[in-house]
Amino acid sequence: MKHFAPYPVAMKKAKGARLWDLDGNEYIDYCLSFGPLILGHGHPRVMKAIRDALADAGTTMFGTPHELEAKLAERLLRIFLPDGRMRFTLSGTEATIHAVRLARAYRRRSVIAKFEGHFHGAVDELLVSHTPTKEEAARGLVPVSGSRGTPDYMLQNTLVLPFNDLDETERRIRERAADLACVILEPVERSYIAPERDFLKGVREVTDELDIPLIFDEVMSGFRVTFGGAQHAYGVTPDLTCLGKVIGGGLPCGAFLGREDIVGLADPSRGEFFHSSTFAGYPPAMAAGLATLDVLGRRGTFDSLVATTRRLVDGISKAIHASGVVAQIPAVGTVFSILFTPGRLHDYRDTLAADASQRRELDMALLDRGIFVKPGKPFYLSTAHDRGIIGSTLDAFGAALTDLS
């Protein structure tokens, strides 16, 4: 993930919205470690919480339940599902692995249904069809291996669905219902392609009717689409939710939570379900997560971050228009991307129509002007991106787009 051609930039220091590389070059950071750093680098409240957690405990971890873990669990359940149950993991990937295993335990079936273009972590079966090429996509909506080394049975056990096409999604789910363990999706595709009106509601209705657990992977959208995720923004409650990124405040953390009768299957006294991870519930991560949610949850903070994102997106749109370049900026909440295509953008296939080489040129021109984004990837904002930083970013965009046109 960190690599890009001809070689990635190695960083040495960071503060707020800024990064400095090994040669001392300064950048405004729009990668933010792929999303988690929503308060920017080294927020004082988060850094203090980490220091205090270490000092108070006198150790890095206990290998037992502890107070901060319970506190963050209570906070997250209050936000997402007050009468639900939850567990911490070390990463978003571990959260989706366990959510899928729980769904299989509940349904006693093995096939998973996932959407083309959706990412749920670097796990063989969850990588299926996450980035098919144009040529692979032309073969139809069939399972495509996401990595060399994926066993065939993973492909046979995966049903691929089309995001934002409710009729076809429903048809496919009904056809394979007898084998399905779950339906898993990113409720906002890659956190910048919004679900169309009633799409999530329709998926909820059909999975409810067939008693197939619906898993929302909100590892990215959880505290980026809105405070409390896409399920709050779009008013649809899944059976299981996966979280990560922001909830660890910049330290490794993930979680899965959901219906008592499903997550309850993981109750150790039943002896039926296996969940293990040495570092899950890592105390400094719990402290950093609590501090992050404290700051982000202050009245007006998230709304103001969304407004900053809107201001930047509007400014870039104007610059794009003025330059005569054909591109669009899909944006949801605090995330946006730039795609060089005039066509509609409502699913992964539409993104394949975009000109990736133009986007690469833009990213390199931005990098030269001190704007850091992982080439080709979305832009993430933080509360440290203030007016001055947005102004400098827009200046850099203006110059970079002039180079392009």
Ligand SMILES: Cc1ncc(COP(=O)(O)O)c(C=O)c1O
């Ligand atoms: C939607 C989604 N799910 C799962 C993951 C995996 O999370 P992690 O990298 O913490 O394992 C990611 C990471 O980018 C993600 O965006």
